[in-house]
Amino acid sequence: MGGRAVVVGGGIGGLAAAIGLRLIGWEVTVVERARVLADVGAGISLHANGLRALDALGVGEAVRAVARPQYTGGTRTPDGRWLARMDGAALERALGTPIVGIPRAALHRVLRAALPPECLLVGAEVSSVDRSHPTRVRVPLDGDALDADLVVAADGVGSRLRTQLFPRHPGPAYSGSTVLRAVTEHPVALRTDFELTWGKGAEFGHIAFADGRAEWHAVVNSPAGVRPADALAAMRRRFGGWHAPIPALLEATRPDAVLHHDIHELATPLPAFTAGRIALLGDAAHAMTPNLGQGACQALEDAATLAAALATEPTVPAALSRYDTERRPRSQSVARAARRAGRMGQQLTHPLAIAVRNTALRLAPSRATVQAVLRHGDWAPPRLPLAR
Numbered sequence: 001m002g003g004r005a006v007v008v009g010g011g012i013g014g015l016a017a018a019i020g021l022r023l024i025g026w027e028v029t030v031v032e033r034a035r036v037l038a039d040v041g042a043g044i045s046l047h048a049n050g051l052r053a054l055d056a057l058g059v060g061e062a063v064r065a066v067a068r069p070q071y072t073g074g075t076r077t078p079d080g081r082w083l084a085r086m087d088g089a090a091l092e093r094a095l096g097t098p099i100v101g102i103p104r105a106a107l108h109r110v111l112r113a114a115l116p117p118e119c120l121l122v123g124a125e126v127s128s129v130d131r132s133h134p135t136r137v138r139v140p141l142d143g144d145a146l147d148a149d150l151v152v153a154a155d156g157v158g159s160r161l162r163t164q165l166f167p168r169h170p171g172p173a174y175s176g177s178t179v180l181r182a183v184t185e186h187p188v189a190l191r192t193d194f195e196l197t198w199g200k201g202a203e204f205g206h207i208a209f210a211d212g213r214a215e216w217h218a219v220v221n222s223p224a225g226v227r228p229a230d231a232l233a234a235m236r237r238r239f240g241g242w243h244a245p246i247p248a249l250l251e252a253t254r255p256d257a258v259l260h261h262d263i264h265e266l267a268t269p270l271p272a273f274t275a276g277r278i279a280l281l282g283d284a285a286h287a288m289t290p291n292l293g294q295g296a297c298q299a300l301e302d303a304a305t306l307a308a309a310l311a312t313e314p315t316v317p318a319a320l321s322r323y324d325t326e327r328r329p330r331s332q333s334v335a336r337a338a339r340r341a342g343r344m345g346q347q348l349t350h351p352l353a354i355a356v357r358n359t360a361l362r363l364a365p366s367r368a369t370v371q372a373v374l375r376h377g378d379w380a381p382p383r384l385p386l387a388r
């Protein structure tokens with residue numbers, strides 16, 4: 001079955017969906033409201049499941065070529081003591097790959113390069129879709145419209161299409177934490193590929209990149225909307241006394257490189273990922289807190305699964321029904337696990353609870369850390385029959 005699809009949103013999820021649809025022979029237009037298609041985020045880590053989905057979409061090698069495998073690292077306390085270490089080589093033996101770290105801009109570039117420029121329509125905002133026709137969906141655009149057999153709503157956590165399709169759903173909820181992050185201006189001497197450090201209601205982490213630079217992120221409990229006048233200065237005040245290399249990472253950052261976002265998630269799970277001929281995908285379907293580094297990986301799983309379902313099922317409704325069955329339970333369970341991880345990790349403030357958690361982590365065997373990653377990372381994509 002081939003057809004015409006409109007993908008709303010040119011983030012990681014939307015671009016991956018478009019790549020998958022083109023691989024199985026569909027015509028695709030990606031409609032993105034930003035005038036320039038570029039991911040502005042800092043860095044991202046990709047687990048085996050995300051990398052396997054990228055392999056299924058034919059871009060895994062191109063992503064690995066610009067990513068850095070994360071062999072060493074783990075979780076620490078602000079004074080530098082290790083709570084748990086991650087053995088990337090053990091993970092590689094179990095899954096065929098360690099986690100990799102990559103600048104978001106580089107991942108976005110690889111995804112964009114896999115699509116012909118003419119299928120990307122930028123500077124166009126979709127506010128709703130017209131579902132009145134039984135076998136087509138119409139996407140109105142500034143006095144014009146695109147007709148499609150399928151619309152993929154990949155318009156992110158604040159999805160307008162989700163609001164249209166599920167008007168009674170409460171929408172995204174504030175997680176209680178806000179995140180500041182940046183990529184360093186120049187390489188920084190780091191002893192590990194990645195680290196997380198947990199203080200009271202706060203986390204500082206880094207991911208090293210292939211070119212020696214690194215992304216750092218600081219997640220703190222905070223009311224929504226609070227913005228320090230000078231974000232970098234606020235980070236230096238709060239984290240400057242934490243262990244090395246945290247002060248050096250902050251020192252290597254330009255003030256205007258710091259991004260600040262409140263973390264929202266779909267705390268109320270959606271009752272379906274599809275409505276008629278529309279599939280919700282990525283954060284639009286299952287925005288989760290970043291505590292497991294799985295949001296984009298789940299979006300990539302969505303993209304590979306959607307393409308496989310459309311390639312093998314006889315009709316769009318049958319394919320979407322399979323997509324919903326295969327994706328909703330898994331992604332919503334990963335989202336629940338991410339929320340729990342945040343509550344037991346970065347968000348914890350009670351000194352006794354922190355002491356109990358830290359002792360449990362110190363006493364756990366190192367294979368427990370690997371097992372925790374395997375729990376969500378060990379996913380294999382469905383076979384993707386490619387168009388001839």
Ligand code: FAD
Pocket residue numbers: 008009010011012013014031032033034043044045046050124125126127154155156157159160179181217261263281282283284290292293294295296297298299
């Ligand atoms: P988005 O990236 O939000 O893309 C949506 C796109 O749609 C945007 O380009 C937007 O401009 C466009 N759009 C929106 N509305 C419209 C409209 N009406 N019309 C047209 N276009 C529209 N995930 C991981 O796997 N690993 C990690 O290490 C990781 N770290 C994270 C760290 C932080 C601090 C955060 C916040 C998230 C992290 N994530 C991570 C999650 C990951 O970033 C997201 O899950 C992923 O980027 C979602 O991609 P998406 O394409 O679904 O949505």
